[in-house]
Amino acid sequence: MMRRQVTAWAKRLRLGRRAIIALPLVWLSLFFLMPFALVLKISLSEAAINVPPYGPLVEYANQTLHVFLNVGNYLFLLSDSYYVAAYWGSIKIAFTATLACLLLGYPMAYAMARAPRRWQLVLMLLVMLPSWTSFLIRIYAWMGILGNSGLINNLLLWLGLIDTPLRMMNTPFAVIIGIVYAYLPFMVLPLYAHLSRLDDSLLEAASDLGSRRFNTFMKVTLPLSTGGIIAGSMLVFIPAVGEFVIPELLGGPDTLMIGKVLWDEFFQNRDWPVASALAMVMLLLLLIPIVWFHRYQSKEMKS
């Protein structure tokens, strides 16, 4: 009697456990994973004047099943130097911006981790606060600063340092500034998390043993913060490659970036298959960084 009740209990528990696991698993599979299969599918179909604007992959006519796998979209991307240049441009700009973020963010995180305890929370909130306001508006702010009649040019002209306004808007420089500005908090936060965990006694031991400050930094601090450097760099680099808003608002004709090209292909040309193929190739390029970030993240979760 008792035994049967316990088994029933355990059964119900197992069922409940499965249902709980299923909830996030099913939602994310349906709305995150499955859409990628559809992008792949549509990247292999032909553009058509239709609603939605692409042809079918499988058709049944005259008692034959026709399967159309159109790799033309991919060949088109490879043959047109415009798209190749856009991928290369995105990677170059994202890489430069990530490096700049790291060079500025690392000393910031280092200073935060070394600050007095009661200051650390305030500093962290100060670094994060901008990212909680509007991304769009923060990029918009730079339009008024970098423009030909913008603040910087007005200031330099007024000081007599230049005679004609410097062209800063619509250049790669403006896009890089925008990315660094928008993503800096995401670089500083993981770095700070790692540096603040650093054991002070290790640094003291190094200096007791006669290590110079620079040496201690290179041999102790830097290696122990590698995890933070990887996480921060991936959090900046991966989204920056596909960035649309920043090149759209601050970039110009010589800042071809793939996110903007995809957007135009989709919204202006209404060529869904080519847009899908662009997304698939971008995903392929970013696969290694994403896997790297994931492996680091799950290692972090276990510790």
Place this chain on the structure above:
Amino acid sequence: MIAGSRVNFSTVMLVLGLLFLYLPMAVLVVYSFNVSELVTVWAGFSPKWYGALFEDEQILAAVWTSVRVAFFSASMAVCLGTVAAFVMTRFGHFRGKTALSSMVTAPLVMPEVITGLSLLLLFVQMAQLIGWPTDRGMTTIWIAHTTFCSAYVAVVVAARLREVDRSIEEAAMDLGSPPIKTFFSVTLPVISPALAAGWLLAFTLSLDDLVIASFVSGPGANTLPMVVFSSVRMGVSPKINALATLIILAVSLATFIAWYLMRRNENKRRVTLEADAQDAT
């Protein structure tokens, strides 16, 4: 030597970095009070752009749409994200765990154009297959935002769940409390600050999203970023500066309150600890 003085390289960089983060925002705020339409020439003080902002029906309607979407997305994302975090930290090994943890970290870095495009294609396909959603708008934005926000919530809540002492939960269950009841009466109160933080983060993320919403929205629903974007594309406008100032004010206020509450909690905990220490002696 410089090493002896308090001013060192990293502190200087921190100050410069903070100036870099805050000066552009300060410029936005200052020029929102400018009389002139030109955002770069100062012509005198006037709050008139705030009046213009509150008369702009399109912006007001967009604010209302965005706030509703963000509220429902954040609420759903907290439910889903908390379940995902709980499953990942408390359920040991199960089939699909790797898949789940990948699907929780990937949205954090996935470029928005890819997420937006893929979700739109899903909605189009679903409409063809099962006839739903018939038209895209707030519901489809809600689904899209819930999906990527729940990943952020899961990360925040999982971090908290890993810190929490599991022995309390185990004690409750040893005393015969069923798992569900243990979760609601023991675990949930302990992780509630993380839930609040996760909800707020999801709310701001949803409120801020332009790219994904643009892909999955239909003609009916315009969120605030979509309206701001179409205005900003035309060039700078003082009305947007006024809007920016209000957003910065609201976020600063919320952050200040959060900081105050956190500090009070910490002080309280320290006082109790000190009192305990005194009792012990």
